[in-house]
Every structure is written in C-alpha cells, then in structure tokens.
Amino acid sequence: MQALLGIIFHSLGGMASGSWYMPYNWVNKWRWEIYWIVGGIFSWLIMPYLAVVLTIPDWQGILQSAQGPVIRNTFIMGLLWGVGGLTYGLAIRYLGMSLGNSVLLGITSVVGSLGLPILRNIPGMAELLPDGLSFSDLFSTTGGRIVLLGIVILVVGIILSGRAGIIKDKDLAGNKEGVNKEFKLAKGLIIAVVSGVLSAFFSFGIDTGKEMAEVARSMAVEQNYSFVSESVGGFKYLFENNIIFFVILWGGLTTNLIWSVALIFKNKTGGDFIDRKTPLLRNYLFCALAGTTWFLQFFFYGMGETKIGNGASSWTLHMATIILTANLWGFYRKEWRSVSRRAFNMILFGIGTILLSVIVIGAAKWLYPELNALG
16 A cells, blocks of 8 residues: 555656646746746745645754754755756757657666666765665666666667657758747757756755654654654655755755856846736746646655655656656647657657666566665
C-alpha cells in the first residue's frame, strides 16, 4: 500500500511538472525574463513558504538548530539546480515541450540516479556525501546490474529522441511556423544537456538536507501530527521534505533572480510589470498558475519520497511521468505537425524506450530493497 501511494504521489508530481510551463504560452506581450521571474516568485518563494509554515512544526527552530554545513550544502545544491531550472525554460523554448523534455529529463534521470554513486567512488568524496551505494557496488549486486541495464535503455531512448529532433530540424528547414517558429536544434540541445545535468542537483539536495527532514519528522511524531505513518525503517511524516525544499528553493531563487534582473536591465524590459497596454491581470494570473503548478511537482515528490524513498526508482518514476505528460502536451500543441512520419515514429520510439527504462529501474528497486541506498 505504501508503494502504491508513493507511485500515485510521484505521478501527480510528474503531471504537475509536465504541465507547469503551459500557462506561460497564454501570457501576452511580456518578455521572457518578466514572466519567468513573476512565475518564479510563486515557485521558489511564496509556495515553499506557505508549505513550510502550514506543515512543518517549529520550522524556524529547525533551521536555526541545523548544522551549518547542512544548510550551506543544501543551499549550494539549490544554486546549481537553479541554473538547471533557468536553462530548462530556454531548452523548452528552442526544442518544444515534447523533444525538450524527452532529452532534458532523460539526462536528468541518468545523472540523478548515478551521480552520487559515481562521486562516492572518487577518493575523498564519500566522506562528504550522504551514506549510500557507490557505483562499483552496483556491479556487484543483481539489483544494481538491473539498474545499470535500465540506465543503458534510458540512454538509448535519449539518443532516439535526439535523432527525432535532427530529422525534425531537416523537415522544418525553411518552414517554421506556429509553435515551431523558435525551433533551434543545436542551441536547444546544448542548453538541454546543461540543464539536464544541473537539474539533477535537486535530488542531491534532498539527500544533503535529510537531517532537517528527520528533525521535522521527530517533532511531528512527538506532537501527534496528522499524516504520520509507519513505513519501511520506522515512522515517516508525509510533509517532512518541505523544510528541505524551502532551503533548496532559496538557492534556486537566488540564481534565477540574479539572471532575470540582469536581463531586465540589459533589455530595459522592467516597464512590462506595469504596462497597461498588456493584459496585466491575465498575465499575472497565468504566471501565478505556472509557478504554483511548478511547486506542486516537488510538493508531491516529497510526499512520494516518504513512501518509497529517494533514489533511483523515485527519481526516474518522477522523470518518466513528466516526460509522458509533457509529450502529451507537445502532441496537443501540434509540435510535430509538418514533420515526416519517420520523425514522428522516432520520437514515439524514444518516449517508449525511456518509459521502458523506468519500468526496469522501478522493478529493480521493488525486488531489491537494498537499492534504497542508491540515492
């Protein structure tokens, strides 16, 4: 039952993540940096604050009592993830919802699943990281080898999706219209790789900030909070990760605020905030909807993590649901209109392969509980 609830929560988070960018398509006459930072204020400041105030007992005391390195390292993970989140918007802008998410989130899945295990194999790094399996440990266990197989399948899916993008680029040469008018394959793929790697630092941030979540859990148990349940390894509090998200997202806010303000000054677009020639109320509402929906992805991810743990299966399940949802939106927006049947079939094979990899990794985690230590 706990695993089923975890799958449901991760799926809800994935659907939110795969959908959050859509409201930006209905913002009119605002430049990118304006609607990005307005939505970001809701994503990284307002919603995390409301979540932590409403769900975490004595959240201010937890932050004050947390060890300095925990706060610092979690914040740094947020800063790095913030660069990934910033470039995510650009990758979707140039590649579209379908191809952009398939490539970007596929890369994020690989890095999020194997990043910490690989780092633990580097001399001196293991002492600086949360306890868990190293990359070499994966080769010595059946479950680890199945996870590696899943990662290989995932890479094949990314390659197929990228190949579909190359064919699409050729098909659209001189014929870019509608949602495809900003399609730029080379530029978009470079940005997607950068974003995909750095976006995985959110998963690392969750591991780094676990000490804060454990304190929140202990306090919730002591004070008989609702939504405390017995899970594998002891009690879990459904919302315990909100305190971690609060710190990570301060890092993300810092990165995105600096970049957006720099663009506003460079492009002299600050007047958009109050320009009555634009549909101000409509724009602010759609940005608020985008930002709130964005935060819900990790709100639900945190709930799912309390049921099945952070690591390979949680992260890839989350990524797969995002990829599936984003591609459905991409098809709805007709991003593959005017392309050849070959390109369309290729992206379908890429999506299917990525989803197959998630099933393989999820099955490994299900059958071999020791893989909980992967993340």
